[in-house]
Amino acid sequence: MRPETEADLAEMIASATRPIRVRGGGTRGVNLNGEMLETGGLSGITLYEPGSLTLVAQAGTPLAEIEAALAAEGQRLAFEPMDHRGLMGTSGAPTIGGVVAANVSGPRRVSVGACRDFMLGVRFVDGTGTLVKNGGRVMKNVTGYDLVKLMTGSWGTLGILTEVSLKVLPTPERTACIMIDGLDDSQAIAAMARALRSPFEVSGAAHLPNGMGDGPVTMLRIEGFSGSVRYRAEQLAALFADMGTRIESDADGVAEHWAQIRDVAPFHGTPGDVWRVSGRPTTGADLARRSGAKAVMYDWGGGLIWMSVPEGTDLRARLGDFDGHATLVRGSGQPKFQPEPAELAALSHGLRQRFDPRGILNTGLMG
Amino acid sequence: MQMPQPDARVLSLKEQIVSRLRKVLPQDAVISDEMETRAYECDALTAYKCPPLAAVLPASTQEVSDVLRVCHDMGVSVVPRGSGTSLAGGALPTADCVLLGVARMTEVIETDYDNRIIRLQTGRTNLSVTGAVEDDGFFYAPDPSSQLACAIAGNIAMNSGGAHCLKYGVTTNNLLGITMVQMDGTIMEIGGKHLDAGGYDLLGLICGSEGQLGVVTEATLRILPKPEGARPVLMGFESNEVAGACVADIIKAGVLPVAIEFMDRPCIEATEAFAKAGYPMCEALLIVEVEGSPAEIDEQLALILEIARRHNPVELREAKDADEAGRIWLGRKSAFGAMGQINDYMCLDGTIPVSELPYVLRRIGEMSREYGLDVANVFHAGDGNMHPLILFDANKEGDLELCEALGADILRLCVEVGGCLTGEHGVGIEKRDLMVDQFAPADLEAQMAVKDVFDPAWLLNPAKVFPLAASESRRSVALAAE
Secondary structure, eight states: OOOSSHHHHHHHHHTOOSOEEEESSSOSOOOOOSEEEEOTTSOSEEEEEGGGTEEEEETTSBHHHHHHHHHHTTEEOTTOOOOOHHHHTOOSOOBHHHHHHTTOOOTTHHHHOOGGGGEEEEEEEETTSOEEEEEOSSSOOOSSOOHHHHHTTSTTSSEEEEEEEEEOEEOOSEEEEEEEESOOHHHHHHHHHHHHTSSSOEEEEEEETTTTTTSOEEEEEEEESHHHHHHHHHHHHHHTGGGOEEEEOOHHHHHHHHHHHHTTGGGTTOSSEEEEEEEOGGGHHHHHHHHTOSEEEEEGGGTEEEEEEOTTOOHHHHHOSOSEEEEEEEOSSSOSSOOOOHHHHHHHHHHHHHHOTTOOBSTTSOO | OOOOOOOHHHHHTHHHHHHHHHHHSOGGGEEOOHHHHGGGSOOSOTTOOOOOSEEEOOOSHHHHHHHHHHHHHHTOEEEEESSSOOSSOTTOOOTTEEEEEOTTOOOEEEEETTTTEEEEETTSBHHHHHHHHGGGTEEOOOOOTTTTTOBHHHHHHHTOOOTTHHHHOOGGGGEEEEEEEOTTSOEEEEEOSSSSOSSSOHHHHHTTSTTSSOEEEEEEEEOEEOOSOEEEEEEEESOHHHHHHHHHHHHHTTOOOSEEEEEEHHHHHHHHHHHOOOOOOSSEEEEEEEESSHHHHHHHHHHHHHHHHTTOOSEEEEOSSHHHHHHHHHHHHTHHHHHHHHSEEEEOOOBOOGGGHHHHHHHHHHHHHHHTOOEEEEEETTTTBOOEEEEEOTTSTTHHHHHHHHHHHHHHHHHHTTOBSOSSSOOTTTTGGGHHHHOOHHHHHHHHHHHHHHOTTOOBSTTSSSOHHHHHHHHHHHHHTO
């Protein structure tokens, strides 16, 4: 199925008799049963007002098209969505609907927020074939319940997005990266916490225990106007003067480093399952120890840990009880999402039943 | 504004209800005397008043749970209240409700600077959150203008914003976890000290749900390191259009000020008469504030001033020191007080796309003349969140109704140009009946379905947010089931 309009889509869902699996660009490696419904026919930027920092696009619009339109005006999606293709070994073109449905964010999440924090509005067709809209295209809006947040990250299980509106931000003039070599995981997390609690507006804090194959490296990113970036880079380097820092200020070099962190490049083409663990940042090194993972990578100052473990490992059992959750991103031996406590599971299930009473949308994934 | 008829069954059960509440709470935490319940008869939307059946002031999550269980068992509706500063009537009681205030729950439970979070009970005031961490160089970003009085519980219920949210976002962007009690008394933890949800974003759904999905008793908030400094600049322009174009150019140039505040001529005149801040008499005035080290501030202001000069300002005023910065903010901060001196006023809160600013201001001017009521505009221009203040005389027969009608027309205008009814105050009872202008029946149905899941009997703050006609069948099913 490949609807060309919202009305087509509503009709297809209303008359569906079998489960449907929704597909944007097919890059995020979700394998489900059901008849495929592709969103590529619902494509195009509906509205872009650079002076209002607002962009509205149909859900099937390729992310690349949106990023190009923004770049032409010196703007960007500040939440820096990850490209899953390298990690998952998939091809295809990621869509904005897929980014939103999976609430995909990147390293800048630690400072500016996640995809959900930039979402202004949605239009979607629920599991009964009813068109619903929520939010809008303005930056401050508390009119009614925030179904925009509910839909963001609901992986197509409550409805199929047809249009999303987003807040965009200017691309800063300059960027720089402070690199610290040789820290162990605990030292790196302490250093990242110190940087993040400074007033110097760090927009990325990551630690690669094996670097890109050449020893541990901790990276702190700053962005802004030239004078400001120079000033903050010096101030941060001074904070860690005893650790021997390097400042990378070549724009392409910095962009390359952070694209690798964003896309979890150290795990591309490696065997085994890949997990994404979200926790309290300062507990990161302890979680990594508990996991027994043979390779880990820290982002968000330690609040996001990518872990690589042998296929079929029950990572959640190894981590035990902790403040956070683990998602199986690559692999299939365990449920994708962390099971919720009973009282939350009841709410999630209740929402699922209301929005998709027949249980036909991306069945088995969530809720 | 209509409220539902009080439920005679509940009114007749008052003694039993109070007695059961007294069994689960300390004696002084249950207020049933008619003189004393009057303290809770309204919030900051003072045109509407109704004392509750009883008021309770629990001091812990467990006590909140006990109260809700009693009310749930007896089919009594509950209206939660933070500090009662809602401008939308979010905490307005009904005669048959138990009003649940969180004023006794003000403890800080944990501060953790390495993870940049604070955990607290939600009765704590907004400003005192910053107060608890500022000596260590941190602050809590959302800053509604009622921040001295308003409680975090109310901020979460209304998803409150403030002047600085252009850069830092509103409550929902700064909330990491909550303890919530459902109407049936179930206590649950949602979110935590990590950054993203593991399943559906229930936290995002609850924030801004106006106390209709549960009572939030504890919250984990994101705190931020204080910037090294901040400095405002003031600019005067000869028309709203030019000021609006200047705002768009600043944003397009890649500067992200922490605040861009806009005042129009009626507002400038009123605040000058009241606060004597020395503002230029012009059609539109902008206050733009940026943050950073002194050199970073200079860098940003130089760019902003260069843009402003391209728009032929009638005045450009920089602040050389803290004293001058204070004077730039003085008029803006006293704008509401100034209006209160002149007259009674109603403060609207619609949001519009920034590009529609000149058109909307022109239309508001025309409508103001048609209705014969003055309107002054002061608002957060960077994000399009308008605060038209309609002046009226509460003692003059028919003036409140006229003012409400003009307010409704202005909000419909906001919706018409692609905006919304409320940017940061909430729907409450004030905008409840205008929801049909922004949402189709299916859109409202989807929202009400969420309440069905969290509060199937529709007992929590039931007469708010949704037009009474739209929610009636759900509310009456709840009553019939008793």
